[in-house]
Structure formats: structure tokens, C-alpha cells
Amino acid sequence: MHRPDIRPAMPAERISMDVKTVCLGMLTDGPASGYDMKKCFESSFGHFFPAGYGSIYPALAALARSGLVEFEKILQEGKPDRKVYSITEKGREELIRGLSNSDPSHKIRSEFLATLWFAHLMSEEHINTVIDGKLEEIEKFLHVIDQFPDCECDSAQKGALFVAGFGKHMASEFRKYIHNNRDMLTDEDEEQAVLAAVAQ
Amino acid sequence: MHRPDIRPAMPAERISMDVKTVCLGMLTDGPASGYDMKKCFESSFGHFFPAGYGSIYPALAALARSGLVEFEKILQEGKPDRKVYSITEKGREELIRGLSNSDPSHKIRSEFLATLWFAHLMSEEHINTVIDGKLEEIEKFLHVIDQFPDCECDSAQKGALFVAGFGKHMASEFRKYIHNNRDMLTDEDEEQAVLAAVAQ
DNA sequence: ATGCATACTATCAATCCGATATATTAAAGC
């Protein structure tokens, strides 16, 4: 009725493994441009932590403002100038802080599963299209990851191998589950099964 | 040099399985309030498609504006009024459209993996904290999903069972991979490797 | 010669996320 001094929170600068922190981490392998980093996201990092230009460039700008990275403009003939970023000592400290969170998240956002949840509203044909498309995608991914390591951004040896192995394992289990269970979405006797389940 | 009629995109109203579409889907099981839907996200949907109040309420408002849902204000004694939403015929059509995307995404955003990628910059103790924390989380999730189905929002039988089974399978494979491979992050010879790298 | 790929930069609107605010009641703890 008369608000007693509400102030806007000030979230205490949460320790988080965000795009900024990942960029700092990448720079521990040596200087790189935003473009280089995007490629690294595409080839390896992005499989479990995606980021596009719209996140990378603002992240680098913010890091530079806080003095966690420095950059050097390199003029090139023909091509646009490169801004080559390197991590500072302060940046290294901040990276360690970013890694210190004891409960980092692991989130899935799956339009695929959300769609199939409503399989009863879809034609059998379309269900198959969706599933076959996803299987193809997984196949491609497994092919890519099989010839890992192949990217330059890996001082990370141990960690990179662990993460790549994880990706490979989960992708092949993804495939396995779909192979073994896709029938339950398209089986003829679905009507019966459902009725039976309700009946008893 | 003079651009031949570039027009500002008009994104053609992308077909997407977003929060709005999921809310429409939930409403096919009967009318519900935003609060009800949040609970449904927490209990089941959120495991593969998270959404909080900050997404749900704006989504419902937008759906109402477009005439895809209607709502009725229900006055209650003691408690605040409920706004109970129901799907319209137009909304059902839009839902079907939302389900018609042939290539729905399945994305992972894992601070967990991003952190462990840099395991070589972390203490063995902290690596173990992070991993044990995640294992505990998985254990809880498996416990929850074992007593599925238990939520009210499931006309979806087939789809819900498929998705729940998927979650269960992937979670237990997650656990298995960590059990079998966590040693590679904390093995003794890491120190040597790191020292050697620094020394030269 | 025209379009397409590659190499670089960068921005914008739409959306989403996490935290917070407001209000009331009921149960649970001290």
C-alpha cells in the first residue's frame, strides 16, 4: 500500500559458466578472433554449449570492458580487420572463479521430445518423418565425433576427451532407444492398448 | 552497391515448438491456470522443455491476444482470482501447425560439461564435488521418473510413455558413463603432464 | 557475369530465464 523501499535486487554477480566464461577458457589456448571462436563453437563446444555471433561478440566486448581480455587490431588486405583477443591475468583469475561453481547445470531443451509427447495428434507418417530425420542427424554427429580430436582449441586434453566420450555415448544411446521404442508411437494396436490400460 | 530490393525478412512466422505451442498442447487435456501449467512443467514437461513464470504468463497473454485460447476469471475466497484458460478451435489448428515441423531441435546446454572441459584448471577435489553433485541429481531424477506416470496433464499416453522412457534411459546412461570414466579426469599422471607443460 | 562460399565484422527484435514482488491462508514449529 506504500512500498517500503524496494530495490532492484542486485543479483550479487552470480558465479556462472556462461558464454563469457567459455570464451575466456578458449583463450587459454592462445589468442583468437571472434570468428575463430565461432568456428570452435561449431566444431566442438557447440554440441553441448551452443553460441552464435549474437552471444560471442557482446561477450567479448563485455570482457574487454572489464579488462579480462585485451585485443589487437590486425589490418589485412582484402579481408576485414581481425580483432585478435587474448586473455589477461585478471581474466585467468575470473575464469577460475567461473569454474568454481559446485553445481553447474545440464539442461535439455527438446522440441523433438515436446513434439512426440503429442504423438496422438500426429499422423503416423509425420511421426516417422520426424524420427527418421533425427536418426540421420545423430548418425552425422557420431561420424563427426568419431574423428575427434580434430579441433585446434584443445589444451584441454583430459576434459575434451571426457566430454567427447560423453557425447558419443549419449548419442549412440539416443539412437538405441529410438530404434527399440519407436514402435510404441506408431503401433496399430495403440487404441487397444490404451483402452486396456484404462479399463483395468 | 545498390541493393536490389532487400526486404527486412518478415520471418514468415516460423513453425516452432515453443512455449506457446506447448501451452496449447497442455490445454488439450482441459482448462488450466498459469499456475497449474507451471506445476505441469515442473513435474514432467520441464525435464526436457523447461519454462518458468517469466515464459508462461507472457505466452498465455499472447495466445489470448491471438484468440488461440480463452480465459475465464474465477473469483475465489481467500486466494487470488484464477484465470482459467481453455483452448479454442483456432488454437487447436495452430497446435497442429506447431506439431508439423519436420525437424524439431534437441539441444543441450551444459555448464556441467563446459566446466569439466577445463578440468585441467581445476583441483581434483572440486572435480569430485561437481561430479558427485551431478550423480546425486541424476539419482533423484531416476527416482522421480520411476513412479511415472503420476501427473494429471497426460492425455498423451503414448507420447508421454515414450518421452518418460527416453528420460529414464538417458539418465541411467549418463550415470553409467560418469561411473566408468570419471577416473580420466582425476588420474594421478595429470600433475606430471601439467607440470611438464608449464616447465618448458 | 552471376551466384555462391569463405573470411571478417557486427547488430536487432523476439524470446527466454531467473529472480523477485504482492497477497492471503493454512499448517507446522517453537
Add this chain to the structure above:
DNA sequence: GCTTTAATATATCGGATTGATAGTATGCAT
């Protein structure tokens, strides 16, 4: 009895992320 916590409900706000687009230049293929 008093107080804290949980549950029922609504809603908003800043900050971050997404996906698409824009701009500029070279070289390659059709």
C-alpha cells in the same frame, strides 16, 4: 500463542540468448 514456512495465485523486470540479417571484400565455379 506467536512466528515462520509452504501453498495458491498472479505478474513483471533486467539481462542473456537465439536466429536472422547486414555489410564488405576476395576468389572460385557454372
